Amino acid sequence: LVKRDPVKGAALLRSAADRGDPKAQNALGQLVLKGDGVPRDAAGAARLFGRAAKAGLPAAQVNLGILYIQGVGVSADQRRGAALIRQAATSGFRGAQFNLGVLLESGIGTAKDPVAARKWYSLAAEKGSAGAQFNLALLLLDPAAGKTDPVGSLKWLLLAAKGKTPGLRQKSETAALELARRLSKSQVAQAGEAAMEWAR
Numbered sequence: 001l002v003k004r005d006p007v008k009g010a011a012l013l014r015s016a017a018d019r020g021d022p023k024a025q026n027a028l029g030q031l032v033l034k035g036d037g038v039p040r041d042a043a044g045a046a047r048l049f050g051r052a053a054k055a056g057l058p059a060a061q062v063n064l065g066i067l068y069i070q071g072v073g074v075s076a077d078q079r080r081g082a083a084l085i086r087q088a089a090t091s092g093f094r095g096a097q098f099n100l101g102v103l104l105e106s107g108i109g110t111a112k113d114p115v116a117a118r119k120w121y122s123l124a125a126e127k128g129s130a131g132a133q134f135n136l137a138l139l140l141l142d143p144a145a146g147k148t149d150p151v152g153s154l155k156w157l158l159l160a161a162k163g164k165t166p167g168l169r170q171k172s173e174t175a176a177l178e179l180a181r182r183l184s185k186s187q188v189a190q191a192g193e194a195a196m197e198w199a200r
Contacts, residue, residue, distance in 0.1 A: 006037025042073030058093035082109030130163025154191035
């Protein structure tokens with residue numbers, strides 16, 4: 001095991017970032033944003049994310065997009081932030097697909113569109129995003145997002161309850177129990193089978 005040394009790690013990343021490595025630029029941007037091993041500099045982080053985003057790195061497009069939405073290190077521009085996240089989502093990046101779903105569901109930087117949010121959550125959920133699985137489960141019960149599917153909702157809640165984030169696990173378990181009480185035994189069994197089939 002190597003002893004953690006944020007200063008040395010940041011220096012190594014900076015060397016690679018200066019050579020034009022987009023992944024290093026993105027990783028260094030995250031350190032600079034937090035002030036981990038380097039002085040905290042939100043504008044500097046935005047510049048690093050910008051270089052990596054321009055090179056086509058989806059993770060950097062999301063990171064820069066979030067900064068534009070929050071107005072951190074750059075002038076707030078929610079439309080530009082949403083466009084960057086959509087670009088990354090379209091390339092198939094799971095985290096961007098989840099974030100785009102959030103933006104579409106809440107109408108941040110884009111028109112509010114629960115039907116489109118459900119589509120993007122579904123793509124991220126299928127790739128294993130517990131957050132997307134939970135949000136998709138809720139939208140599957142919302143008529144504004146399309147045809148309701150309580151069995152599908154329970155399936156995704158059961159899967160989200162197995163995620164790594166304790167708070168989300170707890171929320172998913174609670175929601176799954178509440179929904180299961182409203183469904184028939186055969187519906188609950190169907191959802192459980194679908195969850196097991198997906199997890200295989």
